[in-house]
Amino acid sequence: MDERAVSVIIPVYNKEEYLKRCVDSILTQTFQDIEIILVDDESTDKSGIIADEYAIRDKRIRVIHQKNKGDVGARRTGVEVATSQYITFIDADDSFPQDAIEKLYTYCVENQLDIVFGAYRRIKPQREFPVFHPFSGIISGDELAAYLMDLKSICLSSSFSKRSLWHDDVFLGGDIKYPTADVLVNIKLSKYVHRAGIINDIVYNYYCVSDSLSMRGSLTSRQDLWKPYFEMLKTNLKERGLYAANERRFHILEIERLAFYVKEIDKTDNWVRQVIKYDTTEYPFKIRVLQFLIRFPRLRYILIKMNRYIKYKLLGR
Numbered sequence: 001m002d003e004r005a006v007s008v009i010i011p012v013y014n015k016e017e018y019l020k021r022c023v024d025s026i027l028t029q030t031f032q033d034i035e036i037i038l039v040d041d042e043s044t045d046k047s048g049i050i051a052d053e054y055a056i057r058d059k060r061i062r063v064i065h066q067k068n069k070g071d072v073g074a075r076r077t078g079v080e081v082a083t084s085q086y087i088t089f090i091d092a093d094d095s096f097p098q099d100a101i102e103k104l105y106t107y108c109v110e111n112q113l114d115i116v117f118g119a120y121r122r123i124k125p126q127r128e129f130p131v132f133h134p135f136s137g138i139i140s141g142d143e144l145a146a147y148l149m150d151l152k153s154i155c156l157s158s159s160f161s162k163r164s165l166w167h168d169d170v171f172l173g174g175d176i177k178y179p180t181a182d183v184l185v186n187i188k189l190s191k192y193v194h195r196a197g198i199i200n201d202i203v204y205n206y207y208c209v210s211d212s213l214s215m216r217g218s219l220t221s222r223q224d225l226w227k228p229y230f231e232m233l234k235t236n237l238k239e240r241g242l243y244a245a246n247e248r249r250f251h252i253l254e255i256e257r258l259a260f261y262v263k264e265i266d267k268t269d270n271w272v273r274q275v276i277k278y279d280t281t282e283y284p285f286k287i288r289v290l291q292f293l294i295r296f297p298r299l300r301y302i303l304i305k306m307n308r309y310i311k312y313k314l315l316g317r
Helices: 019-027 049-059 071-079 100-110 141-151 181-191 223-237 243-261 270-277 285-293 297-314
Strands: 004-013 033-038 061-063 086-089 115-123 127-133 137-139 159-162 196-207
Touching: 004 019, 004 049, 004 071, 004 100, 004 285, 019 033, 019 049, 019 071, 033 049, 033 071, 049 061, 061 071, 071 086, 071 141, 071 181, 086 100, 100 115, 100 196, 137 141, 141 181, 141 196, 141 243, 181 223, 223 243, 243 285, 243 297, 270 285, 285 297
Parallel strands: 004 033, 004 086, 033 061, 115 196
Antiparallel strands: 086 159, 115 127, 115 159, 137 196
16 A cells, blocks of 8 residues: 555444445545545444445555454554554544545644644534634643643544654553543643644534433443543653643543543542542632532432433433
8 A cells, every 4th residue: 555644543343324424524535645544343233344345445445353442442553554644533423524634634734733633513413513622723732731631522533643643652551441531542642742733623523423422411431440540641740740730620620520420429439539628619610519519429410410411402412
């Protein structure tokens, strides 16, 4: 295969219903100097067959079949086999607007960036709406880490980066499938970033499919997975000398994740007890309320479920 300018990596696991839409959106891009890497993560439906059929039809497409390693593990495989200077990711149930790669590539090259994040379109059965950044411009890697902790919603798939950024320690080790790993991976990646770009061009179509958290409106994450998640994040920030400046952000992130995502909270756990004791006097009112609710897991569970039902089911957000 000839070396291309951009590698598009697609982790695939049981997405036969959406995969053609995803791949077709890449094949019809205005920027065509690409290779497409489909990583079939031991799908049990026809996803792997569909991927192989595409590879036969277009020489720019490669398919890697592997034992299930989760979404992050599949992305890691894609990075390892990629040959281009730049890479971007897309989930198999999403799609790219037709000019997405051209916009990202051009902005990255012209501004000599290591990574660039774009805006995205959130698509639900009832409606769709854009999700923009509060600003656009160029920031440092340390500033990017702080921004990621503040927003917590920048998905890895709306980014475009140099392949050389992806050192081994960026990826989450072992077979543990951490919840919402994108923020953690991006923060670890920011260690190697000198110049990061933020643009408000829509470069990604994010489909809220029926099995996503926002469509289920339920709390499913496990506390025992969030604890090492935050230990890893704290270690990364301390090693870079960034923890003190970002301690407030870190605490807010802990409180929000515990309150909004964990189904069953064990208040006897030392980590949870520590989070409950944080001095949040000067924190936003919402955060103080969430911290209070962590003290009463059953009440919290009922109120958060009601909040999700109203927000996602009734209001269609």
